Amino acid sequence: MFEVPVSSTKIDFIYLSEPDMIAAGVTDMAACVDTMEEMFGLLYHGDYRMAGPTNNSHGAIIVFPENSPFPDMPKPTPDRRYMAMPAYLGGRFRTAGVKWYGSNIANREKGLPRSILMFILNDVDTGAPLAIMSANLLSAYRTGAVPGVGARHLARKDSRVVGILGPGVMARTSLAAFMATCPMIDTVKVKGRGEKSLAAFVSWVRATYPQITTVQTVDTIEEVMQGSDIVTFCQSGAIGDPSQYPMVRREWIKPGTFLSMPSLTDVDEGMQASDIRKVxxxxxxxxxxxxxxxKPAHRWVPVVGMRYLDLVAEGRVDRDTLEDLGKIVAGEAPGRTNDDEIIILSVGGMSVEDVAWGTVIYRNAIARGIGTSLNLWNEPALR
Structure with missing residues (x-):
């Protein structure tokens, strides 16, 4: 439908709205988990590039100062930023792309998502655009799918109870990925700040997963963790003061727990011990x-993996104890080895994930005739 002869100078690309993305399969979590697993294998073997001098930067970010001489400059309110996340991914993908977004937690007061995202996918040979996509769902599902990859390799196979902090979008997609990889789950415990968001999450769980027979709202992080086989922190919040980040205390966790942490997280001394597997x-x-x-870097990058690197720098954690999920997925390091291991996974989010899932959705859209064809030019005015 949208293909152009290779010899032509004409460049068309497709625009995919959010409804188009849904029609092209962006919410197919089982397929997304499989795609992320494939991506991790390429990542471990080095068939990728991201930003920065080491090709491993998370992205390029614009943040705003506390005090500016320009009265119209935005203020640094929570989660107020603009960011570009570029990447190339090889293997069967062999595409490049960039996710661009603006974020402001105050968007919720306007009925908008905290972040509003777009994604551009490019032909890796010419650099021509292949697609411009609505990317909120793309990003949400690839973010949730990574905990699913982690659960496939690191959670107990008989996991039944999931504890969740933060009943938002990330909680929904993380739970969807856990359900795709740990089908015995029958109980969910969730803690949130607002009754409205909690009620909406509980209703969604009951409507989406009738096999989950118990959905319980709890009041404390301790209750989220106690007795859970899988724990995930999915809340949003201000960064800069790690003393305000939610704490994982070892005394609250039973043997065999898998913790998936894609959000603000700190750990107590017990979770720093050498017998805790840190992935x-x-x-x-x-x-x-x-x-x-x-430094400390955890002030600015609030995921638990950065906390562990701060602890390495302080001489309190051995760098060799920090494991690589890609190496585990590639079969060159063990996944879960027994039912009593406590394993914590830091999920930082990567642009290669957007490229992987965006490429799959783009190819689905082409095959299904989905999207709006747009023309860049028939012939370029400048060569």
């Missing part, structure tokens, strides 16, 4: 971010 979704990305940040 990062891409150690090289954390190391690149650590070099870029003012």
């Amino acid at each position: 990062l979704d891409n150690p090289a990305m954390y190391e690149a971010g650590f070099e870029e940040c003012e």
